[in-house]
Amino acid sequence: MPSSTQGRQPHFVAALEDTPIVAIDRLDETQKASSTWSDAWDSMRRRPTFWISSALILLVVIVALFPTLFTQTSPTANCLLGNSNGGPEADHPFGFTRQGCDIYARVIFGTQASVTVGLLATVIVTLFGIIVGSLAGYYGGFLDAIVSRIGDIFFAIPTVLGAIVLLSVLPDRSPIVIALVLSIFAWPQIARIMRGAVLSARNSDYVNASVALGVSKFKILIRHVVPNAIAPVIVIATVSLGTFIVAEATLSFLGIGLGGGIMSWGNDISQAQTGIRTAPQVLMYPAAALSVTVLAFLMLGDVVRDALDPQARARR
């Protein structure tokens, strides 16, 4: 090659001071320890959205647990028909319902039922989904086939439609019953996600390594597979808490949710629809409470997803 000789370059050696040589593969001991969960926490606490949504959720939970801290007015007693659809007054900042009850008190006391249904349904669905999904994904074979098909059957039925059919035949419609009914139709989603995550964790090298170390199969599932597969489920669970509250409201609005005697945002919205033109505030306040609560859970779910899914984090 004639061209290769034209560019013969000098032998350059950098001064040693420019790049002092460090020991091979030295451990940086100054760095602070971090794990998936502590990294996730670091990422979350830097986001204002996390603090706003957590504060809202905390407030909602306190309201649900101790409604009397927020209002002295009874939501059911002292309802005067003379106040029907009345506007705001002193001590009654949101005005009155059609029955003449205090709207503010009803919104405060309605929190408990709505939040109970949401939390309970989420806990049931998550626990059941995790157990079923991980067993199916980990042991595979016949068990997997059966569980997956049953899941598919329930998955095919829209949650609200299934709940309407089931609730129309059940006599008692307490928050626990509503949560159970919602769970029956919602668990396959979590189970599917868990199964997929378990499948991928099951084939990882660290599971192989543990097998060769002599760790038993079930212990590997509990110690290695589930902890590594659970992150996506937590994300979905946070988001679905909001959707369960909405589902309860929807059912109550349709008159088939919580029993008539139980105060909930859904029931109040349902009762307010008759007067929606003349007294929109009656509907507005419980609806706003519902929206803010659901929004808080969705926002939290968003932050949690970003924190647990590094790829989503890298994109921003």
Added chain:
Amino acid sequence: MTETVTETVGQNTNGAHTPLLQITNLEVGFQTQRGLVPAVRGVSLSLYAGQTLAIVGESGSGKTTTAQAIINLLAGTGKITAGEILFEGRDLTQLSANEMQAVRGRQIGYVPQDPMSNLNPVWNIGYQVEEAIKSNSGLRGRDARQRTIEVLKEAGLSDAEDRLKQFPHQFSGGMRQRVLIGIGLSARPKLLIADEPTSALDVTVQRQILDHLATLTRDYGTSVLFITHDLGLAAERAEQLVVMYQGKVVESGPSQEILADPQHPYTQRLVAAAPSLASRRIQAKKNEDAAAPAIFSAGGTDTALIRRATDRELAASGTDLISVVGITKMYRIRKSGLKYDELLAVNDVSFGVKKGTTTAIVGESGSGKSTVAKLILQLENTTSGRIEFDGRDLAGLKGRELLNFRRRVQPVFQDPYGSLDPQYNVGNTIAEPLLAHKVGSSKERQKRVLELLDQVSLPAATQFRYPSELSGGQRQRIAIARALALKPDVLVLDEAVSALDVLVQGQILNLLTELQSELGLTYLFITHDLAVVRLVADNVCVMQKGRIVEAASTDDVFDNPRELYTQELLAAIPGAHFEFGR
């Protein structure tokens, strides 16, 4: 010599001494949450027309970032913060996105590292090559198709017409890399950037591809910028060499001169650690002064090692600790419907491993070497044949007996990123085998963890770390510590050092031989890298297509290979007989 060459040379007549590519004080940084992190810190290099230049360095040295900066393909938040990149007198850092697009592909070709992920699996090969040709040449329709076939033929796919409609998964790794090289050269660029173009391939395939690439670039007069971690490859294929360390150039110049007589301490260290066939067994010497730069020698005669080898030979009893007799492993691959294809992964393999020795199983991908490891570890069942450990047949081992076997034979896997549970801190990871076999109280286990960390030369504080905070080499040391926790007799090392940088690899091999003589371990070393085998093994089994084609002592295999296949393997190692300056 083609037209293109005359053209290139013609353009260079006005300035015979102007480089084709000249990088001056290039600085590249990545924006992170903690601010701008510099990756390339003032790199200068020049490449003349028709020359081949290799950038070598360990991972994180900034070699790939430098190459990506040239064609502005920096990942994510990377940004050129200073310096200039002159290509034929034009500063590439000042070009707009559109102007850059015209340079990429047409004037500067790029061959990416991983042939497995750089072809789109949903489009056929013909479509993908044609796409590149259309965007770089303006050819359309039948002309483009014609050119596609030409390009693939040039890249060494003789039956290109028939293969156009095939998809990437129907191609082997080597064939895919040929396609990528074809795409990179399709527009006859003046410069080709090849980022570790063959590091994912077997040595014999690597040799073919590099030979072919050399022929093509010579014919077209293309300059080549190689990014590689392999000093042998650099010595053999590049005229110019740039050694990078911590984002800076520490040494540059004619490659053979540098490698035969390295001047900078870092280059010296790198060259000393490069395993080559010329090197002798590893000298396992504790580094007394940890503060001083650990320049560790792998060459020269070594009394400690020879003594150790003799010790091993003397200690070796007549009987084998592991004896494998005629094992076969058949996989059934489901085809359409109820039909199965049978794949003979391991075919009638027999060998024995004596106590306290190292036996290496060498082969290319698909040779069945890893399957042999899995069979011995009892992670899979043999189809036929017998494996004996310490005189006992392993077939049908259950419950307590299997647990006892697992206690004595421990694995270390290839991928240091995958073999540690990311949710477990190092202390718990190392203690896991102790817990699984119910060894000792929690206090005793804690003590053993610290002892093991010390054995693999990691500070005690490491126990609170999580795998994501550690480098590949450190993780592999944790994996070794975990394997040693139960004081096993045998370690099965499946490509245990293949994913590591040369220096780290040397360090781990050193650690392994040290531990072997200290603890009297028996190693079964599965690898594709013959140079590493030469450093550590006493006996070698060469596998090809599920069979052992040659089995002998290490010296016999290397000095006197009987089988053609072994000879080919040895000849294919880049820079196999280059005398590095040590």
